[in-house]
Amino acid sequence: xxxxxxxxxxxxxxxxxxxxxxxxxxxxxxxxxxxxxxxxxxxxxxxxxxxxxxxxxxxxxxxxxxxxxxxxxxxxxxxxxxxxxxxxxxxxxxxxxxxxxxxxxxxxxxxxxxxxxxxxxxxxxxxxxxxxxxxxxxxxxxxxxxxxxxxxxxxxxxxxxxxxxxxxxxxxxxxxxxxxxxxxxxxxxxxxxxxxxxxxxxxxxxxxxxxxxxxxxxxxxxxxxxxxxxxxxxxxxxxxxxxxxxxxxxxxxxxxxxxxxxxxxxxxxxxxxxxxxxxxxxxxxxxxxxxxxxxxxxxxxxxxxxxxxxxxxxxxxxxxxxxxxxxxxxxxxxxxxxxxxxxxxxxxxxxxxxxxxxxxxxxxxxxxxxxxxxxxxxxxxxxxxxxxxxxxxxxxxxxxxxxxxxxxxxxx
Numbered sequence: 001x002x003x004x005x006x007x008x009x010x011x012x013x014x015x016x017x018x019x020x021x022x023x024x025x026x027x028x029x030x031x032x033x034x035x036x037x038x039x040x041x042x043x044x045x046x047x048x049x050x051x052x053x054x055x056x057x058x059x060x061x062x063x064x065x066x067x068x069x070x071x072x073x074x075x076x077x078x079x080x081x082x083x084x085x086x087x088x089x090x091x092x093x094x095x096x097x098x099x100x101x102x103x104x105x106x107x108x109x110x111x112x113x114x115x116x117x118x119x120x121x122x123x124x125x126x127x128x129x130x131x132x133x134x135x136x137x138x139x140x141x142x143x144x145x146x147x148x149x150x151x152x153x154x155x156x157x158x159x160x161x162x163x164x165x166x167x168x169x170x171x172x173x174x175x176x177x178x179x180x181x182x183x184x185x186x187x188x189x190x191x192x193x194x195x196x197x198x199x200x201x202x203x204x205x206x207x208x209x210x211x212x213x214x215x216x217x218x219x220x221x222x223x224x225x226x227x228x229x230x231x232x233x234x235x236x237x238x239x240x241x242x243x244x245x246x247x248x249x250x251x252x253x254x255x256x257x258x259x260x261x262x263x264x265x266x267x268x269x270x271x272x273x274x275x276x277x278x279x280x281x282x283x284x285x286x287x288x289x290x291x292x293x294x295x296x297x298x299x300x301x302x303x304x305x306x307x308x309x310x311x312x313x314x315x316x317x318x319x320x321x322x323x324x325x326x327x328x329x330x331x332x333x334x335x336x337x338x339x340x341x342x343x344x345x346x347x348x349x350x351x352x353x354x355x356x357x358x359x360x361x362x363x364x365x366x367x368x369x370x371x372x373x374x375x376x377x378x379x380x381x382x383x384x385x386x387x388x389x390x391x392x393x394x395x396x397x398x399x400x401x402x403x404x405x406x407x408x409x410x411x412x
Contacts, residue, residue, distance in 0.1 A: 003110040007258050008351075008387045010109055014250055015355045016074040018243040025080035025088075028156040033146065035073045036243040037224040042066045042135070042142050043249060043273050044220050048213060049138060051319045053174050055130070060266040061120075062131040067250055068117050069124045069139060072101035081143075085160050098125070113257045133171040140165035141182050145214075148185050149221045152193025161186060162201040177207035185214065209316045216315055219280045226279055228349070231286035231294075234362040239352055241276050241284055247352075248272050251344045259380060261340065267326075268337040274323050275330045275341060281307035287349075291366055301331070336378075343374035343381060347388065354391055358399035368392060368407040375410060382411060 017039065021032035046066045050059050070078075076097050083089040102121050106114040123132040147154050147161055155161055162183070169179050180203035190197045223242040229235040239247075249272045256265045276284075282303045289295040308327050312320040329338050350370050353360050361367055368389070375385045393403045 003258065004383055004387060006109055007113075007254055008384060008391075010105075010254065011247075011251055011351055012355050013074055013108075014247050015352065017070070017246070018239055020073055020077045022078045023080055023082070024078060026082040026156060028154050029150075030154075031150065033224050034240070034243055035070050035078060036246040037240060038142060038146070039067070039070055040223065040242040040246040040249075040273075041145075041217070041220055042069070042139050043246070043269075045138050045142055045145075045217060046135060047270065047273060048216070048315075048319055049175070049178065050134075051322065052209070052213065052316065053178075055134065055174050057130045057134055060269070061129075062134055063266070063269050064116075064253065065120050065124045065132050065135045066139070067246075067253060068120045069135060071105060071117065071121060072098045075101035075104055081164070082156070082160070085157070095125075110258060113254060116257065127168075127171060133168070134175070137165060137168040137172040137175050137179075140168050141179065144182055144186055145217055146221065148182075148189050149218055152189050152195055155190060155193070155195060158190055158195050158197065162190075162197070176203065177205040178210065179203065180205040181207050181210040181214070212315055213319075216311070219311075219314075220277070222280045223276070226284050228284055229286055229288075229362075230284060231288045232362040235353065235360055237352075237356040237360050241279050244348055244352070245273065245276055248275070248341070248345055248348045251348055252341060255340070255344065255381060255384065259384075261336075261378075261380060263337050263340060267335075268341055271326050271330045271337055271341045272345075274326045275345060277311060277323065277327060278304040278307040281310060287370070288363060288366065291363065304331075333374075333377075339374065339377045340381070343371065343378050346371040346374055347385070350392070351388060354388070354395065358395040358401075361395070361399060364396065364399075364401045365404075368396075368404070369410075372410040386411065 017035040020035050022035060022038055023029035023032050043063060043066050046062055050062065079089055079094045084091060084094065102118055106118040108114070109117065123129055124135060127133050127136050144161060144164060165179060169175060183201060183203055187197050223245065224240055226241045227238045228241060228244055229238045249269055252268050252272050255261065256263060256268065285295055285300050290297055290300065308324055312324040314320070315323065329335055330341060333339055333342050350367055353367060371385055375382055389408065396403045
């Protein structure tokens with residue numbers, strides 16, 4: 001198999017992180033988020049907390065570790081912490097299963113990329129570097145924030161949630177003020193639900209601007225609930241905006257490493273993470289609505305600008321300004337990084353449909369040409385679009401639809 005095909009197949013594999021759910025053994029969790037949903041908000045939290053605390057670590061490496069930290073769950077699924085806490089699954093059994101999975105992933109990819117993902121994941125698993133320790137601690141708090149969002153009914157064992165992050169936090173003293181504030185929020189939820197909270201759970205530290213940052217993190221939770229393809233009833237297997245964003249960031253990572261595109265990968269990561277953040281305050285606008293003239297691009301842009309101004313104002317100035325600037329750069333599409341993110345934003349959406357086959361298709365002309373305009377701006381990436389269209393063509397035959405000559409004009 002050619003390396004380009006391996007990359008494409010791995011992009012399809014990433015869809016499993018949206019299919020596989022977390023908290024499957026925790027009955028109190030009525031809404032089961034996907035692994036991609038969780039991983040998206042970990043990326044967002046890592047970025048914001050890095051900007052807030054300015055620790056002496058490499059942000060790009062930190063984001064890469066956050067990106068791959070649960071990649072093995074595309075193979076083995078999530079091992080619910082509830083099962084580990086209750087002794088139903090041993091840590092050794094979990095570790096052995098996950099090591100086999102990461103080795104399988106490593107072997108499925110071109111050597112350079114496979115090795116990088118393997119060593120990033122091993123770093124996270126063993127908490128070797130400062131970057132890995134930072135991610136591991138914040139990854140745990142994402143789960144607590146998720147619990148807080150839904151309230152006390154999701155808390156089946158108070159001790160489990162109140163101490164969930166403790167061990168990971170021992171290695172990250174700079175995060176203690178943040179963690180202390182998260183615990184206070186958890187305490188409020190427990191006490192409002194009449195659940196016992198021990199004094200031993202409490203921490204004394206405080207963090208400046210925590211309320212602003214907490215509000216933003218919980219706002220980002222909405223992207224786990226916001227479905228895409230809302231105007232397309234034919235698309236039965238929908239993804240959330242959070243799932244889409246996680247997969248987009250991963251695609252940017254893969255493509256940069258494989259095609260050796262001359263871009264600032266950190267900037268591209270950050271643009272991708274926040275490119276749809278306005279949809280926390282606006283509804284997701286299905287491209288079909290724009291294609292059919294039901295919603296204008298101008299109306300969509302106006303609503304998103306208002307949303308971004310609100311997001312900018314709710315955060316500490318430096319962080320809010322940067323996120324607004326990243327979103328604005330994406331919207332303008334003038335830099336190489338923004339152009340690549342835009343191209344793969346479209347690519348991710350079509351590859352999602354492809355994963356489920358023609359039964360999940362809606363508009364044949366849109367699907368076949370959705371990526372073309374943006375890929376023309378980054379012609380070095382056309383080989384990957386060629387693979388996508390070749391696979392689509394096979395599905396069109398099954399669908400009984402003609403593959404029109406103009407669908408391939410982008411390659412001329």
